[in-house]
Amino acid sequence: MASSILSSACSCVDFRSWRKLRSRMLECGVSWKRRRPIFANDFEIGKKLYLGMDFGTSGARYSLIDGEGNIHAEGKREYPLYMKEEKMDWIQSWKDTLFLLLDDVPVSLREVVASIAIDGTSATTIIIDSRSEEPLSRAFLYNESCPDALPLVKSIAPAKHTVCSGSSTLCKLVSWWNSYPSSKESAVLLHQADWLLWLLHGKLGVSDYNNALKVGYDPEMDSYPPWLLSQPYSHLLPSVQDPGTKIGCMKEDIRTQFGYPKDCLICTGTTDSIAAFLAARATQPGKAVTSLGSTLAIKLLSSRRVEDARFGVYSHRLDDKWLVGGASNTGGAVLRHLFTDEQLEKLSEQINPFEISPLDYYPLQAVGERFPVADPKMEPRLHPRPESDVEYLHGILESIARIEAKGYKLLKDLGATPVEEVITSGGGSKNQKWIKIRERVLGLPVCKADQTEAAYGAALLAMKGACENATSD
Secondary structure, eight states: OOSOTTTOOOOOOOGGGHHHHHHHHHHTTOOOSOOOOOOOSOOOTTOOEEEEEEEOSSEEEEEEEOTTOOEEEEEEEEOOOOEETTEEOHHHHHHHHHHHHHHHSOHHHHTTEEEEEEEEOTTOEEEEETTTOOBSSOOBOTTOOOTTTHHHHHHHSOTTOTTOSTTSHHHHHHHHHHHOOSOOTTEEEEEHHHHHHHHHHOOOSEEETTGGGGGTOBTTTTBOOHHHHTSTTGGGOOEEEOTTOEEEEOOHHHHHHHTOOTTOEEEOOEEHHHHHHHHHTOOSTTEEEEEESSSEEEEEEESSOOOBGGGTBEEEEETTEEEEEEEESOSHHHHHHHSOHHHHHHHHHTOOTTSOOOOOOBOOSSSOBOSSSOBTTOOOBOOSOOSOHHHHHHHHHHHHHHHHHHHHHHHHHTTOOOOOEEEEESGGGGOHHHHHHHHHHHTSOEEEOSSOOHHHHHHHHHHHHHHHHHHHO
């Protein structure tokens, strides 16, 4: 790899219908008013900026940084709620959000954006017709399980492989392949980040080795394995590059509409949890990042690769090391279902983090868990509920911390480098009482990352791509 990531500071929108997009969003009750970004110091003439976007589970963010890692603008958007055949039309929602974020970047800074990278949720899958450039089905979400495909996937993949989980990208591909009635000759599989980036660069069928992991790509061999290439659906697989690699320049119609420069590079992205890890700047084996967003994701920098689909454990390559971890379905989405943000803040203030909660929950929003136990039939456990909301919240926060601790213990038992320190990112990192609870439960030092947003990590990848491109020119 030319430079280390760790050391680095459908068709596109018909722009003639841009007003229709505004009208559609207003009809759906979504405010068009631009969120005012946060500015850093006055921008220095001659500097380049790097734009990262994070498409998470509940919304999207952008971060615009310079070569020293200073943030010059940032902002966020909730996904507009579009319905199609009585189901959420995620593809249209993500597409519109992408262009809204491009429009949210301050006009005065767009002309110096050198590169763009995007992260998305792991194993969120979109299958496109390469001829019509239209989706061939609805999007398969990150936590969606396809148990119908699991027996077939297990029959071709090595035991304990990452794809041997009902929520893997490969299971989603096989499920679609076996149920789609029409010709599949021109179909192409893309991950969420791949598809969003394609809208910007126009070269269909490009991914990165982080997103491609759960479809079966081998990051150690830098290729798809023979057992996967021999399958009848292998022609759907995208080509794979390192995260933060130049794909091409922004399409002319998009850059002219929004005022981005002619040479603005579009670079391969990564998954949201890896982008959050990059943002935290954890560079040594034994350092870990827990992302407390809508879900709980843990990543541990390890000298050794660890894989075991029985427990939802997998390893992403990161330069010459491995990011070992997994993602649970527990997390902030459960909290927001039960409490408002104001309630969470006020109730948390009353919690004694040094007191052990006797309540034993397994907080899930719906049936099914991915990690540290891969069980699509696991039921949420949020009862009994005490009369005190403070005690109830305390029990939920501590129960999520126990799941986190179980996850890190499992990684150690499987042979990963033991965790020495946990850095926290995501919205949950703002809750100081929860950090103290987790510190007690984990028995480890826990701190908040200086940069907690995955969009910042995606911006670092954009910077890497621009720097590598400049070196090769």
